[in-house]
Amino acid sequence: xxxxxxxxxxLRTRWIALASVVSVTLGVATMIVVNAVMAGFSHEMQTRxxxxxxxxxxxxxxxxxxxxxxxxxxxxxxxxxxxxxxMTPTVAxxxxxxxxxxxxxxxxxxxxIGIDADTHASVSDFGEYLQHPANRQQLSFxxxxxxxxxxxxxxxxxxxxxxxxxxxxxxxxxxxxEQEKLWRQQQQAAGGPVRPLDQHVDAVLAATEDPAxxxxxxxxxxxxxxAPIDPFRQARPDEGRTMDxxxxxxxxxVPGIGLxxxxxxxxxxxxxxxxxDDVKVTFPTAGTPPKxxxxxxxxxxxxxxxxxxxxxxxxxxxLEELQRMRGMIEPETGIGSVNSIQIKLAExxxxxxxxxxxxxxxxxxxxxxxxxxxxQGPLLxxxxxxxxxxxxxxxxxxxxxxxGILAIFFMIVVEKTRDxxxxxxxxxxxxxxxxxxxxxxLALGIVGGGVGMALGLTITWNINNIRQAVEWWxxxxxxxxxxxxxxxxxxxxxxxxxxxxxxxxxxxxVAASVLPAFRAARLHPVEALRHE
Amino acid sequence: xxxxxxxxxxxxxxxxxxxxxVTSSPVLRGIGLRKKYRSGTSTLEVLRGVDVxxxxxxxxxxxxxxxxxxxxxxxxxxxxxxxDGGEVHLAGTRIDTLSSSKQDxxxxxxxxxxxxxxxxxxxxxxxxxxxxxxxVRYGMxxxxxxxxxxxxxxxxxLERFGLGxxxxxxxxxxxxxxxxxVAIARALIARPQLLLADEPTGNLDAASGAGILETLTxxxxxxxxxxxxxxxxxxxxxxxxxxxxxxxxCVEQQLTTPGRSAHAPPDFHERPARAGG
Numbered sequence: 048x049x050x051x052x053x054x055x056x057x058l059r060t061r062w063i064a065l066a067s068v069v070s071v072t073l074g075v076a077t078m079i080v081v082n083a084v085m086a087g088f089s090h091e092m093q094t095r096x097x098x099x100x101x102x103x104x105x106x107x108x109x110x111x112x113x114x115x116x117x118x119x120x121x122x123x124x125x126x127x128x129x130x131x132x133x134m135t136p137t138v139a140x141x142x143x144x145x146x147x148x149x150x151x152x153x154x155x156x157x158x159x160i161g162i163d164a165d166t167h168a169s170v171s172d173f174g175e176y177l178q179h180p181a182n183r184q185q186l187s188f189x190x191x192x193x194x195x196x197x198x199x200x201x202x203x204x205x206x207x208x209x210x211x212x213x214x215x216x217x218x219x220x221x222x223x224x225e226q227e228k229l230w231r232q233q234q235q236a237a238g239g240p241v242r243p244l245d246q247h248v249d250a251v252l253a254a255t256e257d258p259a260x261x262x263x264x265x266x267x268x269x270x271x272x273x274a275p276i277d278p279f280r281q282a283r284p285d286e287g288r289t290m291d292x293x294x295x296x297x298x299x300x301v302p303g304i305g306l307x308x309x310x311x312x313x314x315x316x317x318x319x320x321x322x323x324d325d326v327k328v329t330f331p332t333a334g335t336p337p338k339x340x341x342x343x344x345x346x347x348x349x350x351x352x353x354x355x356x357x358x359x360x361x362x363x364x365x366l367e368e369l370q371r372m373r374g375m376i377e378p379e380t381g382i383g384s385v386n387s388i389q390i391k392l393a394e395x396x397x398x399x400x401x402x403x404x405x406x407x408x409x410x411x412x413x414x415x416x417x418x419x420x421x422x423q424g425p426l427l428x429x430x431x432x433x434x435x436x437x438x439x440x441x442x443x444x445x446x447x448x449x450x451g452i453l454a455i456f457f458m459i460v461v462e463k464t465r466d467x468x469x470x471x472x473x474x475x476x477x478x479x480x481x482x483x484x485x486x487x488x489l490a491l492g493i494v495g496g497g498v499g500m501a502l503g504l505t506i507t508w509n510i511n512n513i514r515q516a517v518e519w520w521x522x523x524x525x526x527x528x529x530x531x532x533x534x535x536x537x538x539x540x541x542x543x544x545x546x547x548x549x550x551x552x553x554x555x556x557v558a559a560s561v562l563p564a565f566r567a568a569r570l571h572p573v574e575a576l577r578h579e
Numbered sequence: 580x581x582x583x584x585x586x587x588x589x590x591x592x593x594x595x596x597x598x599x600x601v602t603s604s605p606v607l608r609g610i611g612l613r614k615k616y617r618s619g620t621s622t623l624e625v626l627r628g629v630d631v632x633x634x635x636x637x638x639x640x641x642x643x644x645x646x647x648x649x650x651x652x653x654x655x656x657x658x659x660x661x662x663d664g665g666e667v668h669l670a671g672t673r674i675d676t677l678s679s680s681k682q683d684x685x686x687x688x689x690x691x692x693x694x695x696x697x698x699x700x701x702x703x704x705x706x707x708x709x710x711x712x713x714x715v716r717y718g719m720x721x722x723x724x725x726x727x728x729x730x731x732x733x734x735x736x737l738e739r740f741g742l743g744x745x746x747x748x749x750x751x752x753x754x755x756x757x758x759x760x761v762a763i764a765r766a767l768i769a770r771p772q773l774l775l776a777d778e779p780t781g782n783l784d785a786a787s788g789a790g791i792l793e794t795l796t797x798x799x800x801x802x803x804x805x806x807x808x809x810x811x812x813x814x815x816x817x818x819x820x821x822x823x824x825x826x827x828x829c830v831e832q833q834l835t836t837p838g839r840s841a842h843a844p845p846d847f848h849e850r851p852a853r854a855g856g
Contacts, residue, residue, distance in 0.1 A: 049714035056702035469698045472659060473712045473765070474687025476680055572659045576698065 068495030075499025098172030112386030161369030188299025305359030468575025488560025691766025756787030
């Protein structure tokens with residue numbers, strides 16, 4: 048009983064001891080915040096990566112791919128059984144994307160991916176990353192009549208707008224064509240040389256060039272019949288007719304937003320191209336040796352996964368267009384080739400098991416089967432490693448705090464020597480005296496850990512407010528969205544981690560009080576009473 | 580109310596106020612007590628075979644010069660220190676060889692101690708200081724059951740000593756005399772057979788010291804408490820029923836003061852020794 052009472056009294060009257068647990072408090076708070084932020088980043092990154100990559104990627108080693116994806120998908124279904132929730136074929140080739148900004152051509156190296164608009168969204172979160180609400184429902188490679196999102200996130204009010212996207216789509220395209228027409232008229236009026244606009248040249252080029260053999264016979268014989276259905280084919284040679292860019296578009300293309308824009312220091316996105324602009328893509332054909340071919344496409348939307356690696360690298364086009372342009376469709380049978388199949392697994396299926404089953408079912412010389420984790424293995428393990436090292440370092444801080452407690456406890460034992468003598472004189476046993484100091488250590492640990500937890504959780508919950516305050520105070524961007532691609536610092540508080548941190552801190556405080564408690568217990572009552 | 584306390588501790592009924600007759604059966608006996616202190620190579624023999632006896636209801640003063648070993652003797656009798664030779668008996672039982680937990684129990688229940696510099700716990704208020712031995716004795720649940728009665732008893736003791744208005748004062752807010760009376764109340768709360776007082780008036784001015792002495796005398800006479808008091812002041816020692824004079828670790832002289840006269844035997848006057856033992 049007296050142990051509790053005295054612990055409580057000491058706790059309330061010894062401020063120096065409370066000072067010694069400040070370092071425990073800070074250590075605990077830091078550990079909680081760091082773990083929450085790291086877990087948040089890691090989780091965000093994993094969902095991003097996983098959202099972009101399907102669960103399992105089944106791909107050919109060759110750029111030309113394999114024929115007949117339907118047959119392959121049947122085989123995959125046979126090998127993996129009920130574990131498959133969805134599949135979609137894709138073609139991915141390296142390519143160069145070129146577009147014109149203020150009369151200057153900008154060329155970037157990209158991964159050119161042909162996707163099946165109907166099924167691609169079923170294997171990954173692809174659809175969620177598009178900028179037009181209707182495209183998020185169901186992707187269409189036709190240019191939309193405006194309505195692109197100008198807000199990054201529907202719920203976030205403070206985030207900057209993307210005013211440039213407000214007009215994007217057909218209205219922007221018409222306006223641009225109008226301006227070009229005006230410019231040409233001015234040039235003519237000024238008597239200067241009438242230089243054909245790139246847009247115009249592209250239209251002509253697209254009309255005369257047809258790199259891939261037509262996939263269906265109607266295409267080559269009766270172009271007019273196909274024209275109303277496919278806007279792209281309207282651009283095909285109509286015996287010298289050039290397309291009208293104000294009302295027609297090329298094949299749709301969805302570039303990553305990082306290719307089309309950059310984020311300035313204030314966090315506002317500046318767009319180089321907008322939906323409605325035309326771009327050129329140069330890519331290799333299938334077959335040996337590959338030939339480079341170029342084609343013009345119309346930007347219909349942007350892809351924004353917020354993983355800058357992907358957002359500045361991926362460009363999506365309709366699968367069939369790419370197959371046709373690359374010559375991946377057998378002219379006789381009309382059977383196309385793809386170079387990968389994206390697989391989504393059913394809920395609860397084991398990723399590695401399915402991968403191994405598929406690896407067994409298909410010859411490894413021809414096909415590579417990998418999970419999304421395999422694809423991003425080094426990145427994920429680097430993050431885990433970073434987290435482990437940080438935890439060790441921070442725990443060492445708490446351990447150092449333990450030595451502070453040890454020192455201060457020794458001081459308190461010396462200071463309390465007489466009281467210890469009194470307690471012994473009135474019949475307290477050595478274990479009881481030791482109990483006072485162990486209990487005191489426990490109480491300090493609980494106070495330090497508890498305050499640390501409260502502090503850590505408060506900081507974690509308000510980390511974005513704190514970030515804003517620090518930014519306002521220093522005028523520096525603490526968390527640069529142009530690097531991280533998210534505006535808010537993501538956090539995840541794992542109760543299990545938090546309780547381990549608290550338990551560790553309390554354990555250290557108790558461990559630090561063992562030695563002083565032992566010393567107090569061994570004090571001789573007569574010596575202690577004589578102590579003045 | 581009193582039946583709630585350990586019967587071992589309740590041999591003396593403080594509040595029954597029946598003056599116990601001075602009987603011949605000794606409550607406390609020290610037989611041939613020896614104690615040595617070593618400091619480095621030299622050994623200091625503080626006690627060289629001291630025999631003391633305290634009858635129930637007796638008030639004995641131990642006097643002697645500084646360094647005569649009187650405080651050491653008190654510590655041996657109070658089980659705060661172990662003798663190098665000799666025996667200590669409490670109510671007929673040898674207690675100096677008991678296990679330390681049993682000794683703790685005896686200190687807690689049978690022996691009350693009062694010190695020169697009061698030795699109150701600074702974190703506790705007056706009532707809590709008085710209750711400290713009971714805190715030590717009882718576990719959490721036991722204490723919760725008894726705390727009401729125990730507190731009442733502590734308050735009653737303090738009121739008896741004239742500290743009714745000082746119940747929730749911390750030691751540093753009390754005067755020396757008040758602190759010593761709190762310390763006496765603490766020594767009595769467990770209803771011990773025996774009170775050991777080490778220079779209880781040593782740090783007090785004359786008036787406060789006289790008050791404390793009055794209290795001790797009254798406890799001895801009306802409650803029949805057996806008291807051993809160490810002092811260097813022969814005038815104070817004269818208040819006791821019997822005076823044991825120590826010199827060089829031996830009992831030099833035993834004097835009985837008939838009728839507890841206030842004036843001391845003449846041969847004590849020549850030593851106005853100051854420092855406490």
